[in-house]
Amino acid sequence: MSEAVTLSGPARGRLAPFRRQTRRVASRAGVKASGFEGQLLPLLLLAPQLLILLLFFFIPAVRVLVQAFTLQDPFGQDIIFVGLENIQALLRSAEYHASAWASVVFTLASTVLTLVVGLVLAFATDRVVRLRGGYRTVLLVPYAIAPAIAGILWAFLFNPVVGPAAFLLHALGIPWNPTRVGNHAMVLVVLAASWKHVCYNYIFLLAALAAVPRTVMEAAAVDGASPLRRFFAIQLPMITPTIFFLVVMNVVHGLFETFAIIDATTRGGPAAATSILVYKVYVDGFVNLDLGGSAAQSLLLMVFAMILTFIQFRAIDRRVSYDLGQ
Numbered sequence: 001m002s003e004a005v006t007l008s009g010p011a012r013g014r015l016a017p018f019r020r021q022t023r024r025v026a027s028r029a030g031v032k033a034s035g036f037e038g039q040l041l042p043l044l045l046l047a048p049q050l051l052i053l054l055l056f057f058f059i060p061a062v063r064v065l066v067q068a069f070t071l072q073d074p075f076g077q078d079i080i081f082v083g084l085e086n087i088q089a090l091l092r093s094a095e096y097h098a099s100a101w102a103s104v105v106f107t108l109a110s111t112v113l114t115l116v117v118g119l120v121l122a123f124a125t126d127r128v129v130r131l132r133g134g135y136r137t138v139l140l141v142p143y144a145i146a147p148a149i150a151g152i153l154w155a156f157l158f159n160p161v162v163g164p165a166a167f168l169l170h171a172l173g174i175p176w177n178p179t180r181v182g183n184h185a186m187v188l189v190v191l192a193a194s195w196k197h198v199c200y201n202y203i204f205l206l207a208a209l210a211a212v213p214r215t216v217m218e219a220a221a222v223d224g225a226s227p228l229r230r231f232f233a234i235q236l237p238m239i240t241p242t243i244f245f246l247v248v249m250n251v252v253h254g255l256f257e258t259f260a261i262i263d264a265t266t267r268g269g270p271a272a273a274t275s276i277l278v279y280k281v282y283v284d285g286f287v288n289l290d291l292g293g294s295a296a297q298s299l300l301l302m303v304f305a306m307i308l309t310f311i312q313f314r315a316i317d318r319r320v321s322y323d324l325g326q
Helices: 009-029 040-067 085-092 094-127 132-144 147-157 164-171 182-210 214-222 227-238 240-256 259-265 277-287 291-315
Strands: 070-072 079-081
Touching: 040 070, 040 291, 070 291, 085 291, 094 132, 094 182, 094 227, 094 240, 094 277, 132 182, 147 164, 147 182, 147 259, 182 240, 182 259, 214 227, 227 240, 240 277, 240 291, 259 277, 277 291
Parallel strands: none
Antiparallel strands: 070 079
């Protein structure tokens, strides 16, 4: 039998503050509690992330807001406040309208393609009994590849001179040439961006399908429902919150995070056919050195993304059911 340890009076007095501190933290957090008593340590832990946000988000955002309403030379010596002239010039520019339309086409096509392919792969993996982990590993490999590498890979595969995929298309009688035909180039960048981003959709959709109650699926199977019938009648309505989340994230990805793929695959060509808004911001700001116009484009792109996200929430969110019991 273990012997109980009896503390003397001074020892109990020294342990009393620690007991009060433990009870105080536990009373705030419930059954399992953890926290910081002071404010210095949490601030020190947050400092690296706050510094990164300050240097790479807040300061550039303020600079964009300032430069969008100014006209300055490439070296920043002469700065003239022009008000809304930069934005008005963009709204009158046919080149900017073409870039905006290319962004809409690219974003919608890549969003639909990644969602559909990710959903099909998630459904197929959910049906697999053997080697499910191996299938998941293979399907997640593209997500580990850098966007620039993915763009170079697809540019080589569909190169009209040496690309093996282009050779097959030519053998089928398709005059494939993304270096000269704008539609072919748009198809190429959509395929490259979708292939790179489909793994992101696949992860969430597979987790959503795994969260569907198996008892409901088994009851439907006993009633004679086919796998496709069970998917469209039971699983698909239950994972609509995940699909809505992925729609929003895919739109944001298409508008802001596809610069590397565009630059490595087509460089915005041919004839600016694949120069989406985020790539045009780079070309005008760092190649043409139009700092005010580039900043105005960044501001309009942010406003456009906010409006599009608001429309998505208003139009789609009301059709999404978050109640698994329905």
